[in-house]
Amino acid sequence: MHIRRPLPRTVPAIGAAVLLSACEPGVFDPVGPVAGGEHLILIDSLAIMLAIVVPVIVATLGFAWWFRSGNAKARYRSEWSYSGRLELLVWAVPALVVIFLGGIAWISSHDLDPARPIAGGRALRVEVVSLDWKWLFIYPDLGVASVNRLVVPAGQAVSFRLTSATVMNSFFVPRLGSQIYTMAGMTTVLNLRADRPGAYRGLSANYSGKGFPGMAFTVYALPTGQFATWIAGARRQGPVLDGRNYMTLLRDSQNVAPYTYRAVAGGLFDAVVRDSGTRTARVAVDGKAR
Structure with missing residues (x-):
């Protein structure tokens, strides 16, 4: 009978060291006003996009659970033509996201213009x-x-x-x-x-x-x-x-x-x-x- 031996404890440690060996501080560890502004843009953009991504994931899981075959309370409505509230939800949320992201990009592209001098004395x-x-x-x-x-x-x-x-x-x-x-x-x-x-x-x-x-x-x-x-x-x-x-x-x-x-x-x-x-x-x- 073949007995499977557990991996030595050093193997996971070596694997983690290899994966992290190329990691070093970067754009998420800014040390200046320009990098700090770009870091803020990344965080704000991520938060705005998660406002759609998270609800969609939750809704997908919720629909799958509610309309499972074993739920007798769920009703499948196969015939419907128009829902004003659904259309409002489908179009309003993406439009708001585009407006917010566009506003951030517009303002930041001027504030962080590479040719714009940095205030605070002679460069x-x-x-x-x-x-x-x-x-x-x-x-x-x-x-x-x-x-x-x-x-x-x-x-x-x-x-x-x-x-x-x-x-x-x-x-x-x-x-x-x-x-x-x-x-x-x-x-x-x-x-x-x-x-x-x-x-x-x-x-x-x-x-x-x-x-x-x-x-x-x-x-x-x-x-x-x-x-x-x-x-x-x-x-x-x-x-x-x-x-x-x-x-x-x-x-x-x-x-x-x-x-x-x-x-x-x-x-x-x-x-x-x-x-x-x-x-x-x-x-x-x-x-x-x-």
Whole structure:
């Protein structure tokens, strides 16, 4: 006789660990006003839709139970032509749901417009270039740049200008909010803020080729003093990001470790927007490192 042995206690624990290993804080754990607003939209929309889903499920179960074959009290009315109350119920509830969802979408799309500045002081300007397969972050007012690492001051708004040097990509920091596309020859605008210090995952949310899985970066939101220290350290090390070094950076590379440039040639971002789109683009800048 075959005796079935119970599974070891460690098997369920290992299975749970495997299932949860990829889980990390995301859009449901916002750390900024934009992500917080988007989180509220998700919750409100879910609540409104459940106002239909839950009653329908309850009614379905209730009808199945009441009109079961063993219930002698249930009467099947096969002949009827019109019910005003039923028509009102059938049309009014979905119409209200559409009105509520449309109102939320209309108001929120204006309140959370990516180009709308965030109130609360002067914003830090950052220029973003998506490459194959890495991210370039330029700080035009501070004269430094970083690859695959975005450092911002916590509590201060950040105003992004974004473009792509190659194919279309999508810039997304789930805990800060507002995914936005980067496209060659175009500039998109995004405003975000991290309300508290921390390290937050950033990624490309649009497939862009063989190096796409490694096209990720980390956003470090630092207190003001630590951010100033990082900027001072970046100015003391690394090469200068001029036209020649940019053409080197433009080459395909995967899983690039973060590093910084101690200076940036003026007008580089605008030159990338103007000349991007081909592998033989000649990026012309004024040659003055800031």
